[in-house]
Amino acid sequence: MTTLHEPMVTGPDLSVWPASTEEPHTGAVTVGGVPLAEIADRFGTPVYVLDEGEVRERCRTYRDAFPDAEVLYAAKAFLCRAMADWIAGEGLGLDVCSAGELELAVSIGFPPERIVLHGNAKSPRDLETALRLAVGRIVIDSPSEIARLAAAVGPGGHQKVMVRVVPGISAGGHEKIRTGTDDQKFGLSIADGYAQHAIARILDQPQLELTGLHCHLGSQITSLKPYLAAVRRMVGLMARLHEQHGLVLPEIDLGGGHGIAYRPGEPALDLTALARRVRAELTESCTVAGLPVPRLIIEPGRAIVGPAGIAVYHVLAVKRTRDRTFVAVDGGMSDNPRPALYGVRYAPRLIGRHSAVAPAVVTVVGRHCEAGDLLAADVELPGDVRPGDLLAVPVAGAYHLSMASGYNMVGRPPVVAVRDGLARLLVRRESLGDIRSRDVGL
Numbered sequence: 001m002t003t004l005h006e007p008m009v010t011g012p013d014l015s016v017w018p019a020s021t022e023e024p025h026t027g028a029v030t031v032g033g034v035p036l037a038e039i040a041d042r043f044g045t046p047v048y049v050l051d052e053g054e055v056r057e058r059c060r061t062y063r064d065a066f067p068d069a070e071v072l073y074a075a076k077a078f079l080c081r082a083m084a085d086w087i088a089g090e091g092l093g094l095d096v097c098s099a100g101e102l103e104l105a106v107s108i109g110f111p112p113e114r115i116v117l118h119g120n121a122k123s124p125r126d127l128e129t130a131l132r133l134a135v136g137r138i139v140i141d142s143p144s145e146i147a148r149l150a151a152a153v154g155p156g157g158h159q160k161v162m163v164r165v166v167p168g169i170s171a172g173g174h175e176k177i178r179t180g181t182d183d184q185k186f187g188l189s190i191a192d193g194y195a196q197h198a199i200a201r202i203l204d205q206p207q208l209e210l211t212g213l214h215c216h217l218g219s220q221i222t223s224l225k226p227y228l229a230a231v232r233r234m235v236g237l238m239a240r241l242h243e244q245h246g247l248v249l250p251e252i253d254l255g256g257g258h259g260i261a262y263r264p265g266e267p268a269l270d271l272t273a274l275a276r277r278v279r280a281e282l283t284e285s286c287t288v289a290g291l292p293v294p295r296l297i298i299e300p301g302r303a304i305v306g307p308a309g310i311a312v313y314h315v316l317a318v319k320r321t322r323d324r325t326f327v328a329v330d331g332g333m334s335d336n337p338r339p340a341l342y343g344v345r346y347a348p349r350l351i352g353r354h355s356a357v358a359p360a361v362v363t364v365v366g367r368h369c370e371a372g373d374l375l376a377a378d379v380e381l382p383g384d385v386r387p388g389d390l391l392a393v394p395v396a397g398a399y400h401l402s403m404a405s406g407y408n409m410v411g412r413p414p415v416v417a418v419r420d421g422l423a424r425l426l427v428r429r430e431s432l433g434d435i436r437s438r439d440v441g442l
């Protein structure tokens with residue numbers, strides 16, 4: 001049996017780190033050719049490091065695995081202008097869920113026709129921005145949106161839309177990130193007929209062109225089965241729509257949710273197998289239903305940016321209680337709310353110096369005023385870990401900074417890109433001046 005606390009015998013396990021990671025001697029970790037300790041020195045901590053090569057390589061992996069599909073990066077995992085530029089450069093499209101994400105992407109010249117707008121509750125501004133910037137498709141997620149969108153498009157206008165359906169499939173790493181079932185807020189259910197009803201209403205709106213069905217099962221899914229089941233349910237619905245309305249839909253969007261390993265040894269979704277099996281299932285289901293095979297769309301977020309990011313913190317305090325050792329760092333739930341939200345686990349490690357002291361089991365906590373402000377419970381760090389040390393948390397690229405908050409007014413960390421031995425600032429640290437300047441009352 002393997003345990004999480006197995007002593008390391010062959011040096012540090014870098015399997016969840018970016019491919020460019022090197023450790024010429026213990027603790028001297030470089031990513032993209034830049035020592036992490038140097039980045040901490042130059043930009044301060046907490047700091048998020050993003051390996052541009054790793055992001056690009058992951059985009060290429062998707063393009064290679066899904067050559068006939070349209071791959072949309074889910075911007076909510078992490079977005080900044082450079083990220084949008086890399087995604088555009090690698091030939092991917094973008095999935096956004098607000099006017100903010102959309103405006104930012106278009107501001108660097110991201111082709112709007114390669115952007116899809118999502119959202120279970122789109123604001124008037126979201127829809128107005130999407131139409132003004134001419135996004136490729138808008139994914140309808142509630143019945144009331146149909147008339148609103150049709151009115152906004154106007155009688156002479158035209159907009160491609162998809163419908164987000166709930167296939168009734170439970171999948172995903174945690175209850176709060178499962179979106180394929182009937183008891184959550186996203187999408188329109190096939191089981192109760194809401195999806196079919198909405199589709200009939202869309203077909204009554206000549207300015208809305210329904211191009212396909214969309215579903216997104218959830219996040220951190222590591223098994224192929226839910227995706228194959230989703231294909232069958234979606235094609236089943238497409239067959240009924242064909243019977244009822246003579247409708248032939250050219251696209252099918254299976255969303256994202258592709259699981260990644262956060263700690264060495266954890267499973268990840270096998271993308272090559274996913275591509276092969278989904279293609280086979282789609283072909284077979286469509287043949288049985290007598291339908292042409294629609295073009296596949298997928299929307300990975302986490303699997304593109306998660307493993308490309310590393311969070312670097314300074315240790316501020318080490319506190320030993322009877323049962324535990326708490327190692328407190330200079331960030332926490334304001335830059336990474338995921339442990340508090342979903343109970344996820346990370347494998348932080350000491351960087352910047354070599355310690356010959358035997359590992360001890362500690363709990364890494366943040367600096368925020370909540371007992372739940374935890375980064376990593378029961379992890380091994382060298383027994384002499386002390387204030388001033390640097391800790392690095394790998395797989396920190398997705399749903400950290402995009403979910404960062406202003407809690408305790410510590411300011412959100414900067415993002416530094418590394419590539420070919422060079423580090424450059426992409427997003428600067430949020431300053432007290434930034435925080436004060438928004439506060440216009442008194």
Ligand SMILES: *Cc1c(COP(=O)(O)O)cnc(C)c1O
Pocket residue numbers: 074076077095118216218219220255256257258299300301302303
């Ligand atoms: C969040 C989301 C994604 C991406 O999910 P990941 O788990 O990051 O791959 C894709 N599509 C939709 C509609 C989403 O809401």
